[in-house]
Amino acid sequence: xxxxxxxxxQTARRNKLRTSLTGFAVAWGIFMLIVLLGAGNxxxxxxxxxxxxxxxxxxxxxxxxxxKAFDGLKEGRNxxxxxxxxxxxxxxxxxxxxxxxxxxxENAVTITVGENYVSSSLRGVYPMDQxxxxxxxxxxxxxxxxxxxxxxKVLIISENQARELMPKDPRLLxxxxxxxxxxxxxxxxxxxxxxxxxxTDATVPFTTLQTIYNRGNRVGRINFTFHGLNTEKENEAFxxxxxxxxxxxxxxxxxxxxAIWIWNRFTQALQMQKGMNIIQVxxxxxxxxxxxxxxxxxxxxxxITVRERTREFxxxxxxGASPASILRIxxxxxxxxTGFFGYLGMLMGIGANxxxxxxxxxxxxxxxxxxxxxxxxxTVGLGTCLGVTLVLILAGxxxxxxxxxxxxxxRPIEALRAE
Amino acid sequence: MIELRGIxxxxxxxxxxxxxKGIDLDIAEGELVSIMGASGSGKSxxxxxxxxxxxxxxxxxxxxxxxxxxxxxTRAAQYRNRMxxxxxxxxxxxxxxxxxxxxxLPLFYHGVGRRRRHQMAMDELEKMGLTDWAEHYPNELSGxxxxxxxxxxxxxxxxxxxxxxEPTGALDSKTGVEVMELLKKLNREEHITMIIVTHDPNVxxxxxxxxxxxxGVIE
Numbered sequence: 001x002x003x004x005x006x007x008x009x010q011t012a013r014r015n016k017l018r019t020s021l022t023g024f025a026v027a028w029g030i031f032m033l034i035v036l037l038g039a040g041n042x043x044x045x046x047x048x049x050x051x052x053x054x055x056x057x058x059x060x061x062x063x064x065x066x067x068k069a070f071d072g073l074k075e076g077r078n079x080x081x082x083x084x085x086x087x088x089x090x091x092x093x094x095x096x097x098x099x100x101x102x103x104x105x106e107n108a109v110t111i112t113v114g115e116n117y118v119s120s121s122l123r124g125v126y127p128m129d130q131x132x133x134x135x136x137x138x139x140x141x142x143x144x145x146x147x148x149x150x151x152x153k154v155l156i157i158s159e160n161q162a163r164e165l166m167p168k169d170p171r172l173l174x175x176x177x178x179x180x181x182x183x184x185x186x187x188x189x190x191x192x193x194x195x196x197x198x199x200t201d202a203t204v205p206f207t208t209l210q211t212i213y214n215r216g217n218r219v220g221r222i223n224f225t226f227h228g229l230n231t232e233k234e235n236e237a238f239x240x241x242x243x244x245x246x247x248x249x250x251x252x253x254x255x256x257x258x259a260i261w262i263w264n265r266f267t268q269a270l271q272m273q274k275g276m277n278i279i280q281v282x283x284x285x286x287x288x289x290x291x292x293x294x295x296x297x298x299x300x301x302x303x304i305t306v307r308e309r310t311r312e313f314x315x316x317x318x319x320g321a322s323p324a325s326i327l328r329i330x331x332x333x334x335x336x337x338t339g340f341f342g343y344l345g346m347l348m349g350i351g352a353n354x355x356x357x358x359x360x361x362x363x364x365x366x367x368x369x370x371x372x373x374x375x376x377x378x379t380v381g382l383g384t385c386l387g388v389t390l391v392l393i394l395a396g397x398x399x400x401x402x403x404x405x406x407x408x409x410x411r412p413i414e415a416l417r418a419e
Numbered sequence: 420m421i422e423l424r425g426i427x428x429x430x431x432x433x434x435x436x437x438x439x440k441g442i443d444l445d446i447a448e449g450e451l452v453s454i455m456g457a458s459g460s461g462k463s464x465x466x467x468x469x470x471x472x473x474x475x476x477x478x479x480x481x482x483x484x485x486x487x488x489x490x491x492x493t494r495a496a497q498y499r500n501r502m503x504x505x506x507x508x509x510x511x512x513x514x515x516x517x518x519x520x521x522x523x524l525p526l527f528y529h530g531v532g533r534r535r536r537h538q539m540a541m542d543e544l545e546k547m548g549l550t551d552w553a554e555h556y557p558n559e560l561s562g563x564x565x566x567x568x569x570x571x572x573x574x575x576x577x578x579x580x581x582x583x584x585e586p587t588g589a590l591d592s593k594t595g596v597e598v599m600e601l602l603k604k605l606n607r608e609e610h611i612t613m614i615i616v617t618h619d620p621n622v623x624x625x626x627x628x629x630x631x632x633x634x635g636v637i638e
Contacts, residue, residue, distance in 0.1 A: 003527060010515050315511045318472060319572065320500020320528040322493040413472045416511060 008333045015305070022301045023341030025294035026395075030342045030388060033287030034349025034380055038356065040283040042378025044276045049376050056269045057229075058132045059239075061089075061222040061246070062261040070253035079250045079259050083217040088245060089224060096238055100224035101126025102206055106213050111157070111202060112179040113165040120161060122180070123201045124209030124220075132223055135203075140174050140189030147205040153212075155180065156189035156203040183212065226266075235267050288391070295338070295399045302334050302403035313407050314415020323408035330407050334400025335393055342392035346385065353379045420483055420579060420612045421446040421469065427477035428464055438464045439475070440635035446580075449610040451603065453623040456632035463584070465632065466616050470503055470582045471495045483579045500528050504573030506602075508585035510565045512557040518568045519544060519553040525576045543571040547601075563594035570601065580612040581605075587622055599625055 012019050063079040081102075089100045104124040111120050129135065130142040138159055147154050155178070162170035165178070173187045180202070191203065209215070229235045239262050244254035252259035306313075313326055360375045421444065428439040438461045446452055456462040467473035468480065471487055480487045482502055490498065504525075505511075512521045522540035531539070544553050547567040557565055566586060573581055583602065587595035599622060606613045615626060623629045631638040 003533070014515060311511075312513050315513060316524070316528075317496060318470070318499065318505055318511075319525045320496050320576075322496040322528070324493065325528065411472075413467050416507065 004329065004332055005336075007329060008336055011305070011309075011333065012337065018301060019337060020341075022297050023337055023344070025297040026291070026338050026392075027294075027341040027345030027348065029287070029291030029294035030345030030392070031349045031352070032290040033284075033388065034346055034384075035352050035356075036283045036287050037280070037380050037384055038349065038353035038378045039375070040279055041380060042356065042360070042375030044279065045376035045378070047272065047276070054133050054265060055131060055225060057227060057266050058223060058225045059265065060263040061085075061242075062263070063221075064258045064261045066252045066256055067258040068253040068256045070256065071251045073251055077252070079252060081219045081222055081246075081260070083219060085246055085249055086219055086222055088249060089222055089242075092245060093226075093238075093242065096226045096228050098225045098227055099126075099128040099131070100222065101128045101132075102219040102222050103129065104206060104209050104215060104218070104220040106209055109181045109202075111161065111165065113173070113176070116165045116167075118161045118164045118200075120180075120200055120202045122209055123203050124206040125203055126206050128225070129203075129223070132225055136192040138190045138192050139171050140187070142189055143203065143205050148207050151207045151211055152205060153183065153185045153208055154188045154205065155185040156191050157187055158191045158201060159193040161200070161202065162190050229266065232267055232270060235264055239264065291391070291395060295395045298334060298338055298396070298399040299402060302330060302400055303406070305333075306330065306403045306407040309407070310410055310415045313410045314412045317410065317412040318416065326410070327404045327408040330404035331397055331400040334404070335396030338396030338399060339389075339392050342388070342395075346388055350379070350385075420448040420450070421614075422481040423478065424480075425478035426465075426468065426475050426480060428461075428468065428473075428475045438635055439468075442478070442635075442637060444630065444637065446612060446614065448612055449606070450628065451606045451613045451615075451626045452628045452630060453615045453617055453626040454630045454632060455616075455618060455620075455623050457618070460632045461635045462616055462632045466582060466584055466614075469580075469614065470505060471499050496528075500525060500576065502579040504576065504578040504581045506566070506569050506573050506581060506583040506586045508588040510557070510562075510569045510589070512565060512568060512572075514557055517554050517556055518549060518560065521557070521568055522572045522575050525572060529576055539575055540571070543575045544568070547571050561594075562590050563597055566590060566594075566598050567601065570598075570605075574605070574611070578611075580614060583613065583615045585617055586615060587617070587619065595622075 061081065063081045066073075066075050066077045066079065069075050083102075086100060086102045089097065102125075106122040106124070109120055109122055111118050123129075125143060126148060127143050127145055135142065137156070140156070142156060143154070146152070157165075157173065159170065162173050166173050170190065174190065175187065177184050177186050179185075185204065210218070226238070229238050240255075243257070243260060243262065247254050247256055247259045250259065313321075316326065317323075356375060356378045360378070423442050423444040426439050426442040427437070430436040430438060442465060454462050454465065464473065468475050469482075471482075471490065474489065482498070485498070485502075487498065512518075513524070516524070519537065519540050522543055523536045526536040526539060541550070541553060544550055547570065549564060549567055549571070552560060552564060552568075557568070560568065566589075581602075586602065587598055590598060602613060602615070603625060605611055615622065617623055
């Protein structure tokens, strides 16, 4: 093995310029591949971060408008979800549904503390809302079951609002009773700012809001987490069953797809994943084609090398080199040239990715409504690096194969005659 | 040592060329033989067949009792490596390897380990009086020195026969004489069978036996 490498070192040294020019093509190909994959990952990660704001295995249900006449009623009726629907959701689908809750909104209330006030909307939620929407608290606690049961007048305020109401030390709001419209609520928690949207909601127990604002048994939307639905097919089947049940509650046709709207975050995530995979495959293909031109270059140079060294190979064969040993020399040289410069390109690509991460990756774009980053962590993982290494070895072998076969077929008498 | 029986060789082509037309030849162990003939007489072809560099169409060739016929390339390379040492007119040293590395090369293909290989090559160079030149590249050596390196390379595997193709052809007369003296000495002292192809009568005169080839047959 050492012999093989020192042989290759001896020959590569003789043709520095040629070797490095060829190597540059390979390095460039790999560089492009890594940069493309890194940028792709950046986009994908940014998208993933958006998705990360809520739990994947959850659904949200809204009331809609019937599109079919059914049971003596004509189409075009508005469907209003209510407490019964929530109860049915909780009771009949225990096989798949873990926790179900509901959300109800009251728009435009004024929250006042001393001289400061903010305009806000109120969200009435169940405790499971924290899990489903991944709410994080800066201080205090979220809505709990007792709040729901007792219809307590407690409030979780956003960090944003807290700063408006008590600029000096927002945390002091915790435990205070503040005015919400004409009523008094106790602040039990401060919710962490979510960078993706302006938090202008204050959160209260669902039952409290429903009672205070005279909603009867009406519900804004129902949300729930589920388990055991792993394929698109299973999800569809579940949605059909669920839809039929809720539709029946409202005397709508069981197969009426417009009576209620179901937003399944899981299938959405599945589709997103599919899209991401397609992007990734496309990037690999583009990168590999760039690399291909480099490989052709290496192959070309190796052919010239073989021609130049015809006599040498003839001598080697005359003194006992087998065709396989000649083949090995050329292919190994090809792999080493491709591998060495490929790694150089890979390192440069990783460097470029780090630069991208340091500039674009950390610079959020302020849209006014929300902030976002185009690239999040635009780098490639260890797996990609290993994959690229494999590609390099393969590429080197392919590039060297033709020239190597040619070299191994050299006949010593002809090679020695050629002068 | 060498037994040729009815060797025929035809080069195919637009006009097939019948080069060897039934060669019968025996060379005993320890002989110093020269092969002479005009160009086109078939002596190079004969040498190539003896050196297992080329195959033949008819007949039998036995080298040290082994039938050399229809070998695969790998097998032929193995036999060349084990049984035959070549000395060429133009030396055919590898330019980017030092003298000692050139001498080591056959041992590398023989599968000898690195340290032992180096030692054997150095011993061989010492016999040739080239110890001080071991780390020099071929283009730093004189013609005579190069041919001595080539001779060391041919001898280092202890082959059954040495095939020398015009070994003095590229050397001035004085150096040529030196090289011939060296080959004769090797033949005398180490009993190595040696076959020298030449068209120089002076060289041929120094061998035990002269084989003349004309038009593909031995005269």
